[in-house]
Amino acid sequence: MNVGLAVVTAIKLAVALAVLYGVTRIAIVVLSQWRDVLSFDRWSEVLDTIRRNKLRTALTMISVAWGIFVLVFLLGLGNGFDNGLRSEFARDATNGIWITGAKTSIAHDGYDVGRKITFENRDYERAKSAKLPGPGGQGIEHISGQFFIRGGRFGGGEMLTKRNGKANSFQINAVHPDAIYLQAHTVVSGRFLDFVDIVQRRKSAVVGRPVVEFLFGGENPIGEWLNIAGVPFQVVGVFSDPGGAEQERQIYIPVSTAQLAFNGVDHLGMLEFTVGNANAAQTKIITDQVVAQLAERHKFDPKDPQAVRVQNNVENFERFSKLFWMISTFVVVIGLGTLAAGVVGVSNIMMIAVKERTKEIGVRKALGATPKSIVFMVIQEAVFLTGLAGLMGLSAGVALLELTNRVVHNDFVKNASIDLKVGILATLGLVIAGALAGYFPARAAARVNPIHALRDQ
Amino acid sequence: MLRLAKVNKYYRVGTHSLHVLRDIELEVADGEFVAIMGASGSGKSTLLNILGILDDYDSGEYWLGDTMIRNLSEKKSANYRNRFIGFVFQSFNLLPFKTALENVALPLYYQGITRRKRNQIAAQYLERVGLRDWAEHTPSEMSGGQKQRVAIARALIAKPRLILADEPTGALDSETSKQIMDLLSEIHRSGITVLVVTHDSEVAARTQRTIRLKDGKVMTPNEILASASHPGLTAVPG
Numbered sequence: 001m002n003v004g005l006a007v008v009t010a011i012k013l014a015v016a017l018a019v020l021y022g023v024t025r026i027a028i029v030v031l032s033q034w035r036d037v038l039s040f041d042r043w044s045e046v047l048d049t050i051r052r053n054k055l056r057t058a059l060t061m062i063s064v065a066w067g068i069f070v071l072v073f074l075l076g077l078g079n080g081f082d083n084g085l086r087s088e089f090a091r092d093a094t095n096g097i098w099i100t101g102a103k104t105s106i107a108h109d110g111y112d113v114g115r116k117i118t119f120e121n122r123d124y125e126r127a128k129s130a131k132l133p134g135p136g137g138q139g140i141e142h143i144s145g146q147f148f149i150r151g152g153r154f155g156g157g158e159m160l161t162k163r164n165g166k167a168n169s170f171q172i173n174a175v176h177p178d179a180i181y182l183q184a185h186t187v188v189s190g191r192f193l194d195f196v197d198i199v200q201r202r203k204s205a206v207v208g209r210p211v212v213e214f215l216f217g218g219e220n221p222i223g224e225w226l227n228i229a230g231v232p233f234q235v236v237g238v239f240s241d242p243g244g245a246e247q248e249r250q251i252y253i254p255v256s257t258a259q260l261a262f263n264g265v266d267h268l269g270m271l272e273f274t275v276g277n278a279n280a281a282q283t284k285i286i287t288d289q290v291v292a293q294l295a296e297r298h299k300f301d302p303k304d305p306q307a308v309r310v311q312n313n314v315e316n317f318e319r320f321s322k323l324f325w326m327i328s329t330f331v332v333v334i335g336l337g338t339l340a341a342g343v344v345g346v347s348n349i350m351m352i353a354v355k356e357r358t359k360e361i362g363v364r365k366a367l368g369a370t371p372k373s374i375v376f377m378v379i380q381e382a383v384f385l386t387g388l389a390g391l392m393g394l395s396a397g398v399a400l401l402e403l404t405n406r407v408v409h410n411d412f413v414k415n416a417s418i419d420l421k422v423g424i425l426a427t428l429g430l431v432i433a434g435a436l437a438g439y440f441p442a443r444a445a446a447r448v449n450p451i452h453a454l455r456d457q
Numbered sequence: 458m459l460r461l462a463k464v465n466k467y468y469r470v471g472t473h474s475l476h477v478l479r480d481i482e483l484e485v486a487d488g489e490f491v492a493i494m495g496a497s498g499s500g501k502s503t504l505l506n507i508l509g510i511l512d513d514y515d516s517g518e519y520w521l522g523d524t525m526i527r528n529l530s531e532k533k534s535a536n537y538r539n540r541f542i543g544f545v546f547q548s549f550n551l552l553p554f555k556t557a558l559e560n561v562a563l564p565l566y567y568q569g570i571t572r573r574k575r576n577q578i579a580a581q582y583l584e585r586v587g588l589r590d591w592a593e594h595t596p597s598e599m600s601g602g603q604k605q606r607v608a609i610a611r612a613l614i615a616k617p618r619l620i621l622a623d624e625p626t627g628a629l630d631s632e633t634s635k636q637i638m639d640l641l642s643e644i645h646r647s648g649i650t651v652l653v654v655t656h657d658s659e660v661a662a663r664t665q666r667t668i669r670l671k672d673g674k675v676m677t678p679n680e681i682l683a684s685a686s687h688p689g690l691t692a693v694p695g
Contacts, residue, residue, distance in 0.1 A: 368539020
């Protein structure tokens with residue numbers, strides 16, 4: 001493992017040094033001839049050569065354009081996958097854990113199977129202490145219990161909500177204040193539930209934007225009252241959610257109020273918490289601690305897969321991230337490989353071009369061309385060819401990505417695109433690649449011996 | 458103008474060393490018109506390359522004006538070639554994709570002179586060799602004699618002090634050869650030193666002086682006399 005890492009590092013270092021050396025050499029030549037870079041004469045010489053070798057030029061450019069096209073398209077597609085993944089998870093915290101009580105499937109401690117597990121307020125209190133071993137270990141960051149009104153999570157989720165003769169069913173969540181972090185909501189006006197709401201069992205309600213729209217129209221809902229399943233609640237805040245309207249058709253009320261109003265004693269249907277930036281393995285440890293506590297108190301086998309249901313976003317997110325990272329990396333490697341092949345192609349063709357032009361270069365040298373001016377002539381041509389071809393490939397790639405975004409509508413690919421920085425970097429990289437591609441043929445050209453070149457036959 | 462003292466040149470062929478120029482002593486005065494003659498393999502091409510600063514030598518001294526030409530950097534030798542020497546080749550060596558005007562102007566390109574100015578000057582030189590109307594033609598549209606005139610105009614444009622012509626009439630018919638030699642004589646009369654490498658004695662006869670090379674050595678007058686009588690001996694009818 002370490003040896004592999006060392007080898008990779010060494011290779012990276014060697015490549016970096018080689019590139020640095022080449023770039024420096026070219027930069028020296030370029031800087032010493034900067035006047036000529038801008039000169040019309042230079043460009044007319046380059047364009048002249050290109051005009052004389054249309055087929056060769058076209059073939060060279062196709063290879064580079066194809067390389068950058070593939071790179072850009074795959075990179076953009078990778079971004080699209082990534083965006084798709086993120087928006088899938090954007091509904092809830094990517095580091096959230098949800099533990100729901102269910103029915104036991106293993107007999108334990110004298111109890112038969114099929115016993116229903118219901119959490120209580122003290123489970124919520126005790127779960128707060130779960131953390132990784134060692135001082136300062138990551139623990140639970142935000143935690144909330146949820147009381148399912150009328151028992152089942154989905155059966156009792158939606159309640160009739162009325163105000164001023166208007167009525168509709170909305171999802172009612174009876175939670176602790178930290179629930180806002182788990183749902184990744186944003187408060188757009190007023191406030192979310194707070195500690196005082198819980199302690200005083202206040203009839204506070206935080207509503208989503210569609211709820212406001214339906215029940216209040218254009219009115220400011222803060223301070224207004226509404227009626228949930230026959231119990232009046234006062235609106236204290238409005239929230240939004242990146243997941244969209246479906247995530248916003250909800251109302252949050254204090255868990256303690258709901259337990260009192262809807263005959264819930266101290267029951268909780270679900271515990272939900274976030275784990276900061278713990279990784280998948282650490283999250284597993286914390287979650288197992290919470291489950292072990294619950295198992296001890298409610299007397300079920302901690303290995304019982306049915307007693308509680310655990311939804312672990314960290315694990316899911318990490319698994320998907322890893323998969324997509326691998327896909328992206330693979331894609332970038334292929335793209336860069338294609339591009340590298342294109343650049344090597346340019347170098348090869350330039351090399352042949354130099355061989356073809358041996359006589360011309362010989363004549364130029366006899367007439368007073370310095371090696372530097374010859375080097376520059378070839379490099380400028382290579383940079384021009386790669387640069388132009390690269391921009392063509394870049395545009396084609398971006399165009400195809402745009403088309404993809406317009407045609408493909410699903411959850412896996414969202415907004416496939418490359419950002420400006422990558423585009424600029426790619427262009428810059430191409431110029432450097434062009435210069436590198438031209439460097440070796442240029443050196444060969446500068447070494448042309450006029451005596452041999454001018455010898456007849 | 459130029460002076461060679463004990464110049465030696467070797468070519469390394471595998472493990473062998475070929476002694477191509479042996480102690481060459483040569484002096485050409487300012488404004489002279491000189492022919493260099495010799496059989497193939499006599500070393501005349503090598504000598505021309507050294508004189509043209511296209512090749513280096515192994516020992517001795519080569520003075521071009523007040524400058525000792527030895528182990529110059531490529532940049533320096535390119536600069537000297539550009540400013541002091543004009544080349545005329547047997548196969549013209551014009552760039553095929555450029556017009557006559559652009560070909561003539563090329564040496565000035567490497568002096569960094571602007572396009573407009575060098576085209577102006579090139580037009581004057583084309584006129585001087587009688588090809589003003591051919592300025593926009595490419596070499597493939599011209600006859601051998603015309604191409605060589607373009608090449609001569611190109612050799613002259615940087616106002617060199619020395620013209621080196623390597624078999625300038627080698628690819629031309631006798632009538633055209635005569636015209637080219639007329640042109641070279643005229644250049645010589647304008648005060649430029651002209652050196653012509655040739656195997657054609659008629660061409661050599663048009664110059665002021667002939668230097669003969671044999672086996673890498675400059676032949677002495679006695680050797681020349683001896684070799685001149687040689688053909689008479691072999692001409693005995695058999």
